[in-house]
Amino acid sequence: MxxxxxxxxxxxxxxxxxxxxxxxxxxxxxxxxxxxxxxxxxxxxxxxxxxxxxxxxxxxxxxxxxxxxxxxxxxxxxxxxxxxxxxxxxxxxxxxxxxxxxxxxxxxxxxxxxxxxxxxxxxxxxxxxxxxxxxxxxxxxxxxxxxxxxxxxxxxxxxxxxxxxxxxxxxxxxxxxxxxxxxxxxxxxxxxxxxxxxxxxxxxxxxxxxxxxxxxxxxxxxxxxxxxxxxxxxxQRRTARTGITAQVRALILPGGDTAGIPTPPTFEVVARELGTSPRTLRRRLAEAGTGFRALVDEVRCTLAEEMLTGTPLSVDDIALRLGYAEATPFIHAFKRWNGTTPSAYRRERAH
Structure with missing residues (x-):
């Protein structure tokens, strides 16, 4: 075998x-x-x-x-x-x-x-x-x-x-x-x-x-x-989002359900919400071993997985809800996150 x-x-x-x-x-x-x-x-x-x-x-x-x-x-x-x-x-x-x-x-x-x-x-x-x-x-x-x-x-x-x-x-x-x-x-x-x-x-x-x-x-x-x-x-400790990473992730995550996910806030907006400068926020995220783009991708990946396994939404619809203009860039991003396509991920979880 x-x-x-x-x-x-x-x-x-x-x-x-x-x-x-x-x-x-x-x-x-x-x-x-x-x-x-x-x-x-x-x-x-x-x-x-x-x-x-x-x-x-x-x-x-x-x-x-x-x-x-x-x-x-x-x-x-x-x-x-x-x-x-x-x-x-x-x-x-x-x-x-x-x-x-x-x-x-x-x-x-x-x-x-x-x-x-x-x-x-x-x-x-x-x-x-x-x-x-x-x-x-x-x-x-x-x-x-x-x-x-x-x-x-x-x-x-x-x-x-x-x-x-x-x-x-x-x-x-x-x-x-x-x-x-x-x-x-x-x-x-x-x-x-x-x-x-x-x-x-x-x-x-x-x-x-x-x-x-x-x-x-x-x-x-x-x-x-x-x-x-x-x-x-x-x-577990490396992947747990605490401190500054948890605060940034909370600001990126949308409120409510996933029916109409807003575009993630910009880095400058997040810095302003946290009462700090973009330069300081960038440094603090680097010290925590991550970056703003990585956290945005992490949130999008989590939401994508939830919609693929918990809703009947098509891949095109999920891409639009995550802020992508079309499905292709979303599919490429999802493969980078999970090593497989959204459709294959949904089939594997359904099985």
């Missing part, structure tokens, strides 16, 4: 810790680019890199990624080399939960369940069966200018973490990329132990059944259970 698993969150646009940016800043420093330069435009000061509990929006990490790619364009296989710097310790309690898992298979399943505790922009869809595991790597809606960097960074980081889990090299069955071969081809061959295929229709890699079943050297059932509980608590 084959099973398919995917992250519970189907978008890369989630708040994440500062550790990933710290990894990239350290790499940049080794190549002569100081922290203040690689953080330019992100709203972060170098001191923020040493704040372990600091949360940032995904858009902030993308600003740093773009700067890194621009500043270090001369470094061969840049995404690969940066990906090699991610270790289990980079992921905190999430990484510790993986390392104490019973097997590689359990560690992968846990990583998918708590994917939003990581730093990925690629969304892995994992299919397992008697012949092993096949992971399809999606990069939906990520900026094209840094897509290759993100794919190579994330896949190499996944591999690096699995090697840390096992304590020895991990044999990849095959690996394919949906972009042409470049300056990273030989480095990827060296790391994975198999020659990658480029220019394919999708990005995939496979593991054999023996690798999946391998017991992890630091497996510990009691510690694993405690770590998993802490991961669940961390996800």
């Amino acid at each position: 084959r099973t398919v698993e995917a992250p519970q969150i189907r978008t890369w646009d989630f708040p994440r810790g500062i550790a990933s940016i710290a990894v990239m800043a350290a790499f940049a420093a080794e190549h002569g680019v100081p922290a203040d330069r690689v953080l330019a435009g992100s709203g972060l000061a170098p001191a923020a890199l040493s704040e372990p509990d600091r949360q940032v929006p995904a858009a902030t990490e993308l600003v740093v990624v773009r700067t890194l790619v621009r500043e270090l364009a001369h470094v061969p296989a840049l995404g690969v080399e940066v990906g090699r710097r991610y270790r289990l310790s980079t992921f905190g309690i999430f990484g510790f939960a993986c390392v104490t898992s019973p097997t590689v298979r359990e560690a992968i399943s846990l990583a998918l369940r708590y994917y939003q505790l990581g730093y990925g922009f690629c969304i892995p869809i994992v299919e397992t069966g008697d012949d092993g595991m096949l992971a399809r790597v999606r990069l939906d809606a990520a900026p094209a200018d840094v897509a290759r960097f993100l794919v190579e960074r994330d896949i190499v980081a996944m591999h690096r973490v699995m090697v840390d889990l096992l304590g020895h090299e991990l044999a990849i069955g095959r690996i394919e990329f949906d972009f042409p071969a470049g300056d990273s081809a030989e480095r990827l061959h060296e790391i994975f132990g198999v020659r990658p295929e480029f220019g394919r229709t999708q990005t995939v890699f496979t593991l054999d059944p023996a690798s999946l079943a391998e017991t992890l050297p630091q497996a510990n059932a009691q510690t694993w259970s405690l770590c998993v509980a802490q991961c669940a608590d961390l996800v």
Whole structure:
């Protein structure tokens, strides 16, 4: 029997810790680019890199990624080399939960369940069966200018973490990329132990059944259970809207039923309602690991899901009620939020 698993969150646009940016800043420093330069435009000061509990929006990490790619364009296989710097310790309690898992298979399943505790922009869809595991790597809606960097960074980081889990090299069955071969081809061959295929229709890699079943050297059932509980608590705390985010979300949410949802207020109107300046509100939301656009999308996603499952409204009607001029941009947005179309979401919930 084959099973398919995917992250519970189907978008890369989630708040994440500062550790990933710290990894990239350290790499940049080794190549002569100081922290203040690689953080330019992100709203972060170098001191923020040493704040372990600091949360940032995904858009902030993308600003740093773009700067890194621009500043270090001369470094061969840049995404690969940066990906090699991610270790289990980079992921905190999430990484510790993986390392104490019973097997590689359990560690992968846990990583998918708590994917939003990581730093990925690629969304892995994992299919397992008697012949092993096949992971399809999606990069939906990520900026094209840094897509290759993100794919190579994330896949190499996944591999690096699995090697840390096992304590020895991990044999990849095959690996394919949906972009042409470049300056990273030989480095990827060296790391994975198999020659990658480029220019394919999708990005995939496979593991054999023996690798999946391998017991992890630091497996510990009691510690694993405690770590998993802490991961669940961390996800709940990160996604709970309290403080300034709760206030902004309350102003975005419409009153009454969903029959005639008004257009969400502008950022400036929300700032005025809260008695603060737009600049201060932007900073406070960034400190909370989110942004105004992300909160608007969150509200729209919640309302869309409610209307799809609780009303007979058509997709066109729902799009209009959410402030879209037509259904197409709403469908694209919904796929970004949930990894599926509104119609498919409604069918799945009805079933």
